[in-house]
Amino acid sequence: MITQSSASSEKPRSSFRSLFPSLSDYRELPRSWRSDLLAGLTVGIVALPLALGFGISSGAGAEAGLITAIIAGIIAAVFGGSHVQVSGPTGAMVVVLAPIVAQHGVGAVALVSLMAGIMVVAMGVLRLGRAVSVIPWPVIEGFTLGIAATIFLQQVPSVTSGDDGQELSTNVVVAAWQSITSLDPGYLLWALVAVAIVAVCMVVSPRIHHALPGSLIGIILVTVLALLLPTPLQPIGEIPNSLPAPTLPMIDFDLVGELLLPAFTVALLAAIESLLSARVASSMADVGGYEPDRELVGQGLASVGAGFFGGMPATGAIARTAVNVRSGARTRFASIVHALVLLVIISAVSGPVSMIPLAALAGVLMVTAVRMVNTDAMMSILRSTRSDALAFVITAFITVAFDLIVAVVIGVVIASIVVLRSISRRSDVTREPLPGVPVEGDERIALLRLDGPLFFAAADRMLDSVVGIDEVSVVILRMSQLELVDATGAHSLTEIVQGLERRGITVLIKGVKPAHRDLFRSVGVLRSLRHHKHLFDDLPHAIEHARDHIRRERAGQQ
Structure with a gap:
């Protein structure tokens, strides 16, 4: 029987050996x-x-x-x-x-x-x-x-x-x-x-x-x-x-x-x-x-x-x-x-x-x-997206006009920008209607679903989309569809919560993935909530809490 420690030590050795020749190369x-x-x-x-x-x-x-x-x-x-x-x-x-x-x-x-x-x-x-x-x-x-x-x-x-x-x-x-x-x-x-x-x-x-x-x-x-x-x-x-x-x-x-x-x-x-x-x-x-x-x-x-x-x-x-x-x-x-x-x-x-x-x-x-x-490949790229065609043309031009050292650096930068732009486009904020039968005061509750990656290239756009919301008393942020989150994205999320709370808007967060919890805790997303009970695992409880908040708010106004 192989113990866990011996198995784990055997794997790196086998992996390292795979980098070198063996008799099987000539079978x-x-x-x-x-x-x-x-x-x-x-x-x-x-x-x-x-x-x-x-x-x-x-x-x-x-x-x-x-x-x-x-x-x-x-x-x-x-x-x-x-x-x-x-x-x-x-x-x-x-x-x-x-x-x-x-x-x-x-x-x-x-x-x-x-x-x-x-x-x-x-x-x-x-x-x-x-x-x-x-x-x-x-x-x-x-x-x-x-x-x-x-x-x-x-x-x-x-x-x-x-x-x-x-x-x-x-x-x-x-x-x-x-x-x-x-x-x-x-x-x-x-x-x-x-x-x-x-x-x-x-x-x-x-x-x-x-x-x-x-x-x-x-x-x-x-x-x-x-x-x-x-x-x-x-x-x-x-x-x-x-x-x-x-x-x-x-x-x-x-x-x-x-x-x-x-x-x-x-x-x-x-x-x-x-x-x-x-x-x-x-x-x-x-x-x-x-x-x-x-x-x-x-x-x-x-x-x-x-x-x-x-x-x-x-x-x-x-x-x-x-x-x-x-x-x-x-x-x-x-x-x-x-x-x-x-x-x-x-x-x-x-x-x-x-x-x-x-x-x-x-x-x-x-x-x-x-x-x-390859003329077929060249024409295919030029007929494709503008960003890909631009990356192709600029890389080729710099290679000839300057030298390959500059072209490599700029080509990698262009490729990174194209990839980041493509990924950031998947980031979106969507306002959804509250599920079930509407009740009085639901118009004062905004249910926002955050989709895609939340990272440095998309953080500002997402921040503007959420902070600009108005004429509501409660915002529920649905996090279950979030994919990649980096420190910049988590920091922007903290700013979103703090900005809404300063305007008197209560923020409830629903569906934080386990993979994101440590980052949200260390950057301050969870601390920025008005109360620790404003963090929910399921949507019905978050909506009920929001409606409760609206009822208390109206009772106080009367």
Whole structure:
């Protein structure tokens, strides 16, 4: 027989163990290893140009993108909460890292990765997996649209003149305009040809066969063209043919303070994107559900690991995860194989990879950015409520016009305002007729039903509705329909009672829920009543007391 104390101690241990790997993660592997192996090979080939492109666009370099895809890809696959999630550098990370690199240098990226990773692990340990995933859909789509536009604009300098962006503004809109006004016509022509070749390959290849890696085919064609013809296209440049040794990023406490908000933004984005990707993957095929808290722990550890190797923050990648599922992945082995494929590629063919033109990678990212935009979802949001459409538009605009750090803060504020406004609208005060046969003097009794939540966002409106009542001697406040009540709401209720009593109106309270009693007692709602007998559990007794009060009042007047 298990005692209560031993049972309660066993539950936290079991819950804590659920955040870490177990042999059950691979129970399908004996039956699915062939399909997992094929899926991993496919995703590894698809991930190569994206890892290179996102690393370069962030300012951290192609090497950082590859390191992140390899190290974070393996760690997240083993420790994450999804069986088929593929992790690595993503567009969201590019958008938030670019201004960090511009302001603090490339050396800050590894430190941000370490800080953000620790934050994401903490979110998982604190069981915030479900909470992080409830950010409103319009805000998420607004981020996505803004990120897509930013990624697209970031490629403009690579297409117009091969500029690496170091002499341009940190704002992508301004930088794109600066590069257009100083474009090199000769370079632009060759770059547009490269982008067009890559775009055509990415669009046409899946129609021929879903397993054809269109981006890689396009990159190979452009690279061969650049080697055979005297083009001005700028190549990636030298990349290492092996992983660097792990080292602890240099920790400057002044820099840590400056990077605290950006790191939190990175952590929040990594959590949101990873959980969204895992949720999408679990709905695409019968690969089992996902554990959100474990997913956060795994993604956090992945960013920490990438930081030790000089990489960038990682997150679950929706596009690569979708390719993984569609290619037949069933277990984590496929994601591990994807990372190992990338390791083999850089070990064996780092020389040819270094000759890939930047314009070809720009083409891959431009097409990727366009594919990120879900026009059906965008139109659905714009046709929905005004508040949701406003949240979507403002979030997207701020993401592009300023940066993602500001957009995250404002997006969360907008989402909070929308939610609070929606909840506060459920708060209402309704005057009801007294039940049963009317008696003389009932017109001097007001029966008011308080509905919905009574909290800070709705307290003033409810206060005005009740205090403004006139030409009555008794007010009965029905509390049984009240939902959420916070300290501000309880304080407003105290002011309602005190305000009515000062005007000579007797207040009776009926139906206080047990969950609200302690709050009402501590804030002073019950003390504000004229008499402790003015608190009732049922309506008939409250009405009888009110009528008694009216009879005594009339007798006194006579």
